[in-house]
Amino acid sequence: MKKLLISTAFLGLAAVMPAKAADYIIDYKGAHASVNFKVKHLGYSWLTGRFNEFDGKFSYDDSNVAASKISITIETASVDSNHAERDKHLKTDDFLDVTKFSTATFVSTKVEDQGNGKLAITGNFTLQGITKELVIDAVKIGEGDDPWGGYRVGFSGTTAIKMSDFGYKMDFGEILFDLHIEGVRQ
Template identity: 75%
Template sequence: MKKITLATALLTATLAMPSLAADYVVDTKGAHASINFKVKHLGYSWLTGRFNKFSGNFSYDENNVAASKISINIDTASVDSNHSERDKHLRNDDFLDVNKFANAKFESTKVEDLGGNKLKISGTLTLQGINKNIVIDAVKIGEGKDPWGGYRAGFSGTTKISMKDFGYKMDFGDISFDLHIEGVRQ
């Protein structure tokens, strides 16, 4: 009888323990993550592109979403609009000024669970040496074991920033971002 009582006590204690957030590294090597953008071109059409080099990590616990955190570093020189001459212009001091500001960074300050796998991620974006608070409207896509013996979690999100808020010499309005992040649990 004592063995059953001890086993029951251990099981109860294990179930009562708070789950801990898992730590993930963003999978950029497998091209399972992307940072895409679009901005109006002279007000006539859309210019679309992406950043090819970035890295980051996040922690996530579906039982305590508020404890989640995300940090992303972006190599601004990796901007790619599928047009090499335009990319040179985007890298100069009219826009990204990559010689002075080689990196941009997002650091979350708050993650809110809105239900139905929807999240509101608040944080600080550092771009052009300027820090601004932004909000990312995100959705958890899913999580689970992968075919290589690992465990992954994936999210998608959108946000907008105003070019004038980050001191761009040329201002075409808002830049919209589509973010796709898949992480491998460490």
């Protein structure tokens, strides 16, 4: 009888304790996420910008970070460098070729916990039909209940790609990415 009571109590406790693993949708609609970039302009200064339209999802388990996954799709025509004429040029086949390649994607293949909230997210990045492996150096910002009755977790990260690796006709070296992702638990 004692074992039955202990087992029943454990099952009841397990039923009210939330599971740590969860799926999240990136909150890009609420402007709680951003995909920013910068690249040297002719070697003289930094050109900065962002992609205004993207979406994605991720799975995150604080107790088993290696099981985490993330996928993001970026609408390349949403490039915004705060200059309409330049954006028009960025959309041509000199750079993003948005007519032929309307999206860029990132799909993780491995997530490593580096301690103190730091993560190394390895994955396949596809841009202009070319896929290369890259690593995002990320950090967990925080997580918890939001004022609307949901639950959120947020991360920031940085990575870089070589323009020459993705077939750009004009090559100014590296594009540096600054990423901010806030997810709403589903």
